[in-house]
Amino acid sequence: MKKKILLVEDDLILVDLYEATLEMEGFQVLKATSGKEGLKILKKDTPDLILLDILMPEMNGFEFLKELKKIKTVKNVPVLLLTNLGESKLDINRELAFALGIEGYLIKSKNPPEQVVSRIKNVLETVGSL
Amino acid sequence: MNNQKELRELLKTARIICSSLDLNKTLEIAIKSLCKITGCQYGSIYLIDEQDPEFMVLATSCNFKKPTLRYQIKDLYFASKIFKTKKPIEITNLSVSKLRDKFTAESKHFFKELGINYFIYLPIVRDKRSIGLVNLYRKENMPGKKIDLDNIMLLIEQLAIAIENAKTHRDLKNEKIRWKTLFEENRGIAIIDRNHKIIDANKTFKNFLDEKDVTNRKIIDFIPGDEEKIQFTKELDRNFSEKRTIGFELPIETKHSIVWVRIRVRYIDLDGSKVAVLTFKDYTEQKELESGKNEFVYIVSHELRSPLTAMIGFLGLLKRDEIGPLNEKQKFFLKRASESTMRMINLVENILDVNRIDTGRINLNLSPIDLRIVFDQVKRDLKQSSNAKNLEIKTRGVKSIYIMGDKDRMYQIFYNLLDNAIKYSLPNGIIEAEFKTGDGKGIVSVSDNGAGIPPVEQKKLFTKFAKINSTLEIFSSGTGLGLYIVKNLVLAHNGRIWLQSRKNKGTSFFVEFPIAKQLSLIK
Structure with missing residues (x-):
């Protein structure tokens, strides 16, 4: 059975990129271009993993995460943060993210799509074996 | 003048000229007194020109109608001799003296006109250097009246000291005027003592802070924030002990706002005290420009990252077999496009790194x-x-x-x-x-x-x-x-x-x- 990935990213070009890459790797992709849209999808569907952008208008990645944890059906779905923010303390609040329960984070410009895919595969394997 | 009267006159004059810092007054009193003591009707004092030591300039005169203002020393036989030997020359009975020919024609004419028959030239010496001379001229020879050269020279010694003090005082006044001008120039300047108390500050500095008077306030009072206070104190104290010139940027709290200043500290070892001179340059405009520039660079570089990521990503996907086979030319063009894009990505990352360095946001793991x-x-x-x-x-x-x-x-x-x-x-x-x-x-x-x-x-x-x-x-x-x-x-x-x-x-x-x-x- 194809694994389902929910992609929450407001940059349309990047959405196309990740969607194309993931589909080529045999994943089914659900896409949302905003936090609100993402939560709507989650009401009907439960993905195997969520790829989440941080900087989005109206509802950013952190706020989405908080809402996610309130929904029983999906609060344990592994989340990988996708961001272009740098690693410095001021740019990404790593502690907060981990405290909210993410599996890891990837930096878009440093981790090309292939690396994102391997990371996803890693996470799914670990989760699957629990 | 008898001996006692002479001595009293000498003492009186010495006292007056030593207590005055006014060069003109000193010289006037001296020549008048010397004329009185020696019974000479005419006298003058010439001082060597500080700017041009080959010349001597008239400093004061007594009873001359139109004395010569300036001489080139080498043209004068007696002046040259006196400056060299530093010993007085006395000529009694000028009309028959052999030395008469050493005078210039002008002088000889002058002596004849006034009926001068006796004169004495006295060197003014200070620290073994000649700084001027005193000329005294008398109309009739007074036999039996011997001028006590030793007493006169004592007074002239005092005169030399007084002249030097007056010159130093005058130079000091001029220095002060020069300094005041510099002091009030466009940068804010504050002078502080070892305890960081403001001894003096110029108008610019006071205007910065919007204060009328800042003397005796501690400079630390104007630095906002405890961290900045500590940093500033540390830098200042280090400067006092190390005597270096240092510069740094700091926010200063004025009455109405916070101003960014660039401060340079120079340490001066005055005789008897140590002070630091702080120059403040208003840095707010540059700071704003800089942070505006930094912000711009950050935002633009960031915006570039996403499309670059997309480019390198899609180019990578194009190479994959699942999409379809590529001929050699296509593979080559794709390779070049990817390399180019990678170079752009590296450039953007470098720019962002430089931006992080410039704004102090490098964080090491x-x-x-x-x-x-x-x-x-x-x-x-x-x-x-x-x-x-x-x-x-x-x-x-x-x-x-x-x-x-x-x-x-x-x-x-x-x-x-x-x-x-x-x-x-x-x-x-x-x-x-x-x-x-x-x-x-x-x-x-x-x-x-x-x-x-x-x-x-x-x-x-x-x-x-x-x-x-x-x-x-x-x-x-x-x-x-x-x-x-x-x-x-x-x-x-x-x-x-x-x-x-x-x-x-x-x-x-x-x-x-x-x-x-x-x-x-x-x-």
């Missing part, structure tokens, strides 16, 4: 790392470039050097150094990397056999946009930001970086880091 292992990784990743020029990369020295460092940033440092070495090496050569330890420090050097870097270029190397004009023009690509970033990363690790280079002998870059203590935590 420290952990114990082995420099040798990091270097080996860099060597592997650069294998293709070094092979392309048939270069051998030799490593030697100690087997490992452990320091507390950021692995990714250390990789960046070594990557830059080795990449440069490869770029600027002549083909078929050797690049040597040496690992040494000593004195609690680990030193890594990377040496190439290239054309070397001329000293003038060496100085610019670690600045932004530095580029070397190499004869290998093909390799003049690159932004010139690399070494600026490397230097700052090295400094962030508490390290040092330097180079040695000789024309046509090659270049060696050295980086040094403190070795990690508590090695027992590792392995």
Whole structure:
């Protein structure tokens, strides 16, 4: 059975990129271009993993995460943060993210799509074996 | 004048001239008194021109109608002689004296007209230097009346001291005027004592702070924030003990706002006290420009990242077999497009790094790392470039050097150094990397056999946009930001970086880091 990935990213070009890459790797992709849209999808569907952008208008990645944890059906779905923010303390609040329960984070410009895919595969394997 | 009266007159005059700092008054009183004591009707005092010591200038005269204002000393027989010998010359009975011919025609005429028959020239000497002379002329010879030269010379001694004091005082006044002008120029200036109390401040400084008077206030009072207060105090105290000139930027709290200033501190050792002179330059405009610029760079670079990520991503997807086969030309064009995009991505990352450095946002993820292992990784990743020029990369020295460092940033440092070495090496050569330890420090050097870097270029190397004009023009690509970033990363690790280079002998870059203590935590 194809694994389902929910992609929450407001940059349309990047959405196309990740969607194309993931589909080529045999994943089914659900896409949302905003936090609100993402939560709507989650009401009907439960993905195997969520790829989440941080900087989005109206509802950013952190706020989405908080809402996610309130929904029983999906609060344990592994989340990988996708961001272009740098690693410095001021740019990404790593502690907060981990405290909210993410599996890891990837930096878009440093981790090309292939690396994102391997990371996803890693996470799914670990989760699957629990 | 009898002896006692003479002595009293002498004393009186001496007292007056020693208590006055007014040069003109001093000289006037002196010549009048000297005339009185010696019974001479005419007298004058000439002083050597400070600007032009070959001349002497009239300082004061007594009873002359139109005395000559200025003489060239060498034209005057008596003046020249007196300045040289520093002894007085007395001529009694001028009309029959042999020395009469030594006078200028003008003087002889003058003596005849006034009926001068006696004169005396007295040198004014200070610290074994002649600074002027006194001329006294008498109409009739007074036989039996001997002028007590010793007494007169005593008074002239006092006069010499008084003249010098008056000159010093006048010079001091002039200095003060010059200084006041400088002081009130456009920068804010404050002078503080060892206890950081403001002794003096100019208008600009007071205007900065919107205060009418700041004397005796502590300079610290105007620095907002405890951290800044502490930093400032530390810098000031260090300056007092080290006598260096230092400069730094600080916010200053004025009555209505916070102003950013650039401060330079100069330490002065006055006779009897130590003060620091602080010059403040309003830096707010530059600061705003700078942060505006920094913000702009940050935002733009960030915006560039996403489309660049998309580009490299889609180009990568194009290469994949699932999409469809490509002919040779398409593969080649795709390769070039990807390389180009990678260069852009590296440039954007470099710009963002420079931006982070400029705004103090470099944050290191420290952990114990082995420099040798990091270097080996860099060597592997650069294998293709070094092979392309048939270069051998030799490593030697100690087997490992452990320091507390950021692995990714250390990789960046070594990557830059080795990449440069490869770029600027002549083909078929050797690049040597040496690992040494000593004195609690680990030193890594990377040496190439290239054309070397001329000293003038060496100085610019670690600045932004530095580029070397190499004869290998093909390799003049690159932004010139690399070494600026490397230097700052090295400094962030508490390290040092330097180079040695000789024309046509090659270049060696050295980086040094403190070795990690508590090695027992590792392995």
